[in-house]
Amino acid sequence: MIYPRTPVNSRLHPILREIVWHKKQEVVHMHQQMSLASLQRQLTAAPTVRDLLTALQQSPYRPSLITEVQKASPIYGIIRTDFDPLAIAKAYQHSGAACISVVTDSSFYHGSFENLRTIRKSLSLPLLCKEFIIDPCQIYLARAAGADAVLLIAAILTDRELQDLLRIIHYLGMNALVEVHNLTELDRVLKLDDIRLVGINNQSLEDFTIDISTTQRLMAARRSQLQNLGVVVVSESGLYTHADLALVADAGIHAVLVGESLIKEEDIEQAVRRLIKP
């Protein structure tokens, strides 16, 4: 049975609505190809889950760093032509990243679950599967490929869907990075049971503009509530320099997620060190 869901918010950018529409077709196809039971069976052979939340909390750097393996995006096009996902992930691990985010969407971001599997085989850091999750079968697929955490995007899921998917993720021993873009979404997410890790994405899903003051605004409004609940907060997108990291750290976040600015660099290890050390 396909997971029930409501229509996608019409204020979202047409590209995002197209991505979600496409994702629904992928999920339908996946359900035709394999049963949930067979996917669940694959989990028995999956590598043990690594604790992404603890890795973020125990990193020697503040904010701790999630780096992203991403070849392309619908906005930037191809970010790096000589894209070697494993070499990039190794450079991240050697230079101080606490965790690695691997984009798996193939149609719009040129990612793959194969990249996730390959990176998992060679690296010890916890891995986040960066995907447009709308159905439990994608979570099982991510876990089978070695993911330790998955992204849930509040803008494309109802409260009920968020809660159900979160329960499945926690049941599997994984973490969920629950991503919000505005205060309305943050308030929805703060009402979920057992919310542990929240991402504030500085890139609007309505027009794709980036504004890192989004993190500052949302933290100013809900910092004490987030603290009281013990939620770990990640600031995502549009972070380029150590000064940018210091700005969002001052707002009270624990970690940052950085992609494009590092992927583009000739010497990725050096770029990571520049970013995390003053």
Ligand SMILES: O=C(O)c1ccccc1NCC(=O)[C@H](O)[C@H](O)COP(=O)(O)O
């Ligand atoms: O967050 C999403 O909506 C998303 C889901 C799946 C693949 C990519 C996605 N968005 C891209 C990003 O959010 C950024 O790549 C990430 O936050 C890093 O930002 P940047 O450093 O600006 O590349």
